[in-house]
Structure formats: C-alpha cells, structure tokens
Amino acid sequence: MSGLEILGFVAAILTTVCWLPQAFRTLRTKDTKSLSLLTQSAFTLGVGLWLIYGILAGNAPIIFANSVTFVLVAAILAMKLRYG
Amino acid sequence: MSGLEILGFVAAILTTVCWLPQAFRTLRTKDTKSLSLLTQSAFTLGVGLWLIYGILAGNAPIIFANSVTFVLVAAILAMKLRYG
Numbered sequence: 001m002s003g004l005e006i007l008g009f010v011a012a013i014l015t016t017v018c019w020l021p022q023a024f025r026t027l028r029t030k031d032t033k034s035l036s037l038l039t040q041s042a043f044t045l046g047v048g049l050w051l052i053y054g055i056l057a058g059n060a061p062i063i064f065a066n067s068v069t070f071v072l073v074a075a076i077l078a079m080k081l082r083y084g
Numbered sequence: 085m086s087g088l089e090i091l092g093f094v095a096a097i098l099t100t101v102c103w104l105p106q107a108f109r110t111l112r113t114k115d116t117k118s119l120s121l122l123t124q125s126a127f128t129l130g131v132g133l134w135l136i137y138g139i140l141a142g143n144a145p146i147i148f149a150n151s152v153t154f155v156l157v158a159a160i161l162a163m164k165l166r167y168g
Contacts, residue, residue, distance in 0.1 A: 008137045014130030022123035034118035039106035046098030053092045 012065045019072035032080040040077045047073055096149045103156035116164040124161045131157055 001009070026032055047070045054062030085093070110116055131154045138146030 004137065004140055007133060007140070011130050011133035011137055014126050014133065018123050018126035018130060020123075021126075022120040025120045025123075026118065029118070031118045034110065034113070034115045036106040036109045039102050039104075039109075042098050042102035042105075046095050046102060049091060049095035049098065053088065053095055056088055056091070 009061075012061060016065045016069045019069060019076065023072045023075050026076055026079045026083075030079070030083050032076075032083045035076070035080050037080055040073070040080050044070070044073045044077045093145075096145060100149045100153045100156075103153060103160065107156045107159050110160055110163045110167075114163070114167050116160075116167045119160070119164050121164055124157070124164050128154070128157045128161045 026035075047066050050062060051066040051070055054060075054066055110119075131150050134146060135150040135154055138144075138150055
C-alpha cells in the first residue's frame with residue numbers, strides 16, 4: 001500500500017466513523033435542536049447516492065465507506081425527524 | 085458525461101453544499117449544543133486529509149469538493165469550540 005493509499009484510507013475511515021459519536025450523543029440526549037434538518041436530509045441523500053454510485057461502479061471502498069456512513073447519518077436524520 | 089459520472093457529480097454536490105444550511109443556522113442561532121465536538125473535529129480532520137489526498141493525487145473533483153466542504157465544516161467546528 002502506497003503512502004497516498006494509506007492517506008486516502010485514513011481519510012475514509014475518519015469521515016465514516018466520525019458519525020458514531022454524533023449518533024450515540026443524539027440517541028442518549030434526544031437533543032437535535034442545533035442540527036439543521038436540511039443539512040441532515042441532503043447529506044443522507046448524498047451519501048445514499050455515493051453508495052449507489054459505488055455499487056454501479058463496482059468500487060468496494062466507496063461501497064463500504066458509504067454504507068457504514070449511510071446507516072449512521074440516516075439514524076441521526078430519523079432522530080432529527082422524531083425529536084424536532 | 086456518462087450516467088454514472090452525472091450520479092457521482094450530483095452525489096458530490098449534495099455532500100458538499102449540504103453543509104451550507106448547518107453553517108448558516110449555527111451562525112444565526114449560535115446554538116451548537118446538539119453537535120458532537122468529537123464528530124465535528126474528526127469530520128473536519130478527515131475532510132482536510134481528503135483535500136491533501138486530492139492535491140497529492142492531482143484529482144480536481146476531490147480537491148474542489150473537499151476544499152468547499154472543509155471551509156464549511158471548519159467554520160461549524162470553530163463555532164462549536166466558541167459556543168460550546
């Protein structure tokens with residue numbers, strides 16, 4: 001694995017697992033007041049489109065990163081819709 | 085431009101500009117209570133690493149998408165650090 005590949009790998013891991021603390025915080029506090037519904041909706045839709053793109057392009061890293069991210073950000077969106 | 089390229093383009097636009105409403109909402113309300121500091125920090129760092137990756141790989145779409153995203157998410161992180 002080249003240095004560039006490792007950098008991309010670390011970047012992908014960070015922008016994927018970073019949604020875990022937000023999901024757990026929201027689950028625990030049920031507080032979604034500061035979250036923008038428009039941002040959360042558009043981001044979830046965008047990540048979903050990246051996932052479809054990865055599937056159609058047969059790109060395993062894009063599929064993996066975006067499926068994990070999609071589950072987390074869709075859960076945050078669902079809590080925003082529920083708690084307002 | 086192929087259908088797949090258009091899909092990737094729409095996905096990239098969505099996951100980039102989606103941070104505008106959150107940035108403006110936070111700027112207006114100064115309310116960052118529901119935002120996870122760990123998520124915001126790790127996401128900003130990850131997007132920054134994607135930007136460096138794009139520069140080193142000479143990939144214009146990655147550079148463009150991540151530089152716009154970086155400005156927006158770094159601004160949200162700065163407000164989280166300021167308003168708590």
